[in-house]
Every structure is written in structure tokens, then in C-alpha cells.
Amino acid sequence: MTPMLPLHEAHSYRALMRRWRELARRLGVRLQTLAVVEDLPVCWLETGAKGAMAGEAAVYLSSGVHGDEPGAAWGLLVWAEENVDRLRAGRFLIFPCLNPHGLQRNTRVDHLGQDLNRRFHVAEDAVCGPWRQVVAGRRLAVGLCLHEDYDGQGCYVYELGRRGRPRLAPDMLAGVRAIPPDGRRRIDESRAAGGVIHKSRVPKHLPGMPEAVVLHELGCGLTLTFETPSEFGLDVRVRAQVEFVNAVLSGMCIAGNTGE
Numbered sequence: 450m451t452p453m454l455p456l457h458e459a460h461s462y463r464a465l466m467r468r469w470r471e472l473a474r475r476l477g478v479r480l481q482t483l484a485v486v487e488d489l490p491v492c493w494l495e496t497g498a499k500g501a502m503a504g505e506a507a508v509y510l511s512s513g514v515h516g517d518e519p520g521a522a523w524g525l526l527v528w529a530e531e532n533v534d535r536l537r538a539g540r541f542l543i544f545p546c547l548n549p550h551g552l553q554r555n556t557r558v559d560h561l562g563q564d565l566n567r568r569f570h571v572a573e574d575a576v577c578g579p580w581r582q583v584v585a586g587r588r589l590a591v592g593l594c595l596h597e598d599y600d601g602q603g604c605y606v607y608e609l610g611r612r613g614r615p616r617l618a619p620d621m622l623a624g625v626r627a628i629p630p631d632g633r634r635r636i637d638e639s640r641a642a643g644g645v646i647h648k649s650r651v652p653k654h655l656p657g658m659p660e661a662v663v664l665h666e667l668g669c670g671l672t673l674t675f676e677t678p679s680e681f682g683l684d685v686r687v688r689a690q691v692e693f694v695n696a697v698l699s700g701m702c703i704a705g706n707t708g709e
């Protein structure tokens with residue numbers, strides 16, 4: 450059974466990583482250090498790197514790029530705790546919390562006051578540089594970037610896939626029961642329908658490179674940026690994040706995706 454959510458510790462990086470360390474032990478994998486930023490280690494782990502799944506494209510999961518979005522970070526942890534068998538049987542590359550300082554301080558930005566999600570192209574960035582080295586050498590079937598949005602009126606997903614590829618996000622979003630889809634027709638200056646923003650090309654004139662776009666450029670055929678509304682209760686936001694990851698993995702099985 451999944452341990453209780455420590456609602457009073459939503460912004461405790463130490464509490465979050467204690468649970469990830471315990472989980473990594475159960476999985477028999479190492480919680481690796483990507484970088485140490487002002488005394489806080491930024492960690493990652495992978496499953497299926499050895500054995501039968503070693504040659505398969507991995508499922509990429511990350512959260513905590515923005516520190517004021519704890520529902521995403523705890524949602525990813527709870528999903529992982531509830532899916533130990535799936536993690537053992539498959540191939541996963543996971544970054545549990547890429548901006549620990551932001552989480553601790555309940556702020557969007559990193560320790561230098563910068564938005565990490567505009568810096569994934571920057572090789573000199575303390576986190577994005579090493580991140581690029583880990584990700585660039587790996588084949589990815591799908592990339593999930595988990596976020597939250599203060600303006601959100603429900604859940605929504607930003608789908609970036611190759612041209613001509615079937616749109617998967619609507620079915621995946623239908624698997625989220627805890628919070629209904631965001632009904633807005635425009636979200637973040639993009640057209641949206643049923644909580645889905647779909648793009649088959651990288652938008653022009655970006656202020657910097659987000660994680661999902663760089664994953665796309667590194668060859669990941671489908672990236673999904675999922676957002677829960679920050680003004681809803683933390684427990685339903687966490688549940689919605691868990692349901693979305695489950696729905697994506699079910700959808701990928703149905704679509705027979707192999708990372709091509």
C-alpha cells in the first residue's frame with residue numbers, strides 16, 4: 450500500500466527524496482546524482498538498463514522543474530510507489546525533482562532565480578548540462594514532463610509529436626478522473642480543445658528551450674507536458690498526476706509504440 454502523503458511536507462525536498470531512496474532500494478537500482486546545487490543533490494534513476502529490456506526505448510518521466518508545483522513532484526513519487534512491478538518489468542528513465550531549491554522555497558525559479566524550463570539547451574547550466582549528457586545517449590519512447598499551473602481550471606496536456614502521428618493525448622486525458630479537463634479554448638496563447646494542445650512542430654520564437662522541446666529535438670517521438678491546476682487540493686492534484694501517467698502507459702501499449 451502507498452504510504453500517506455505528508456501534506457505538511459509538500460515542499461520538503463528531504464522528505465520527497467527519503468521516499469525515492471527507499472523506492473530505489475526496493476527496485477534494486479541506484480539513485481544517481483546528476484548534480485549538486487548549493488548542497489542539494491539533483492537525482493535520477495533508471496530501471497531496465499540491464500537484462501531483457503536493455504535494448505528497448507525508455508519511458509522518460511520528470512517533475513519538479515518548477516518548485517511551486519508540488520502536486521507534480523509528489524504525483525510522480527506516488528505513481529512510482531504504486532507501480533513497482535511495472536518499473537521492474539519495463540525500461541524507465543526518471544528525474545524525480547529537477548529544481549530542489551525551487552521546491553524548498555515554493556518558487557518557480559531555480560537557485561539563481563532562473564526558469565529552468567527555458568534553459569534545457571544550455572550546456573553550461575548546472576542541471577541542464579548534465580541532464581543533456583544523460584538523456585542524449587538514450588532512446589526514448591515517450592517523454593512525460595509533469596507540471597502544475599496557477600491559471601489552470603482543470604487538467605490539460607501539451608502534446609508535441611511528429612507530423613502525421615495519431616493524436617494520443619485526448620484518450621490519455623480521458624483516463625484522468627480526479628480532476629476534469631480544462632475547458633478553455635485558448636491556453637497559454639495556444640488553441641486548446643478538451644484540455645489538449647497539440648503541436649507537430651516546435652513553436653517559433655520561444656523565449657528559451659523547455660524540457661519537452663529539447664526531448665523532441667533529441668529524438669523523442671512524443672512528449673507530453675501535463676498540468677494540474679495548482680489552486681485545487683493537493684491530494685486530488687497528486688491523484689490526477691498518477692492517473693495521467695497510468696493512462697499514458699496504457700495508451701502507449703495500445704498504440705504499440707516502440708520509440709520509432
Ligand SMILES: [Zn+2]
Nearest residue numbers: 515518596597
Ligand atoms: Zn511548470
